[in-house]
Amino acid sequence: MRTHSRHIFMCTGPRCTEDGVRAEAMFGILGAAIDARPELRVKRTRTHCMVACKNQGPLALVYPEGTWYRCEDAAAVERIVSEHLQHGREVTDLVFHRLGSGDVLLGDAIDD
Template sequence: MRTHTRHVFMCVGPRCTENGERAQAMFELMGEKIDALPELRVKRTRTHCMVACRAQGPVLVVYPEGVWYNRVDEAAVERIVTEHLLGDEEVTDLIFHRLGEGDTCPAEE
């Protein structure tokens, strides 16, 4: 395992996209983008359902920040890699949850 300072977990379905096909494609694209930048010290791991998307996947989480992105498509992968992983700037308009900052769904009253 190569040395890493961040760990990206990405759901590859099968719930978030039809049979997980698009999610798997985004996972592979993320790998290509990371591998193209040898200065990045990022490990990526595919997961099954993280039970957070409500069909708005695929979901991607970056640690140690604990930043959750959903609806990850090609454009989002590009922005997350270049802005967040390489540039150290979270892609705030794509974030739907942060570790330690409330629930993804409001509690029922």
């Protein structure tokens, strides 16, 4: 296992996308984006349905921060890798939930 300081879990469905096909594709895109940055110390793990997405998935969960993201397309996955995993900045418009603060509605103001 690679040495890591962050761990990202991604749901691969099947509830959020038709038979989990798009969710599994997003997981592959996530892996390629992480592997393209060998300096990242990130562990990637596939999960089955996390049940929380309310059909807004697939979801990705970054620890130790406890930030849950919507990963609707490849652009969203790339932003999460680039902005959060590589540069340590939360991608606020993709946040679904934060550990310790609850669900975040689109358009909510974010207090940091």
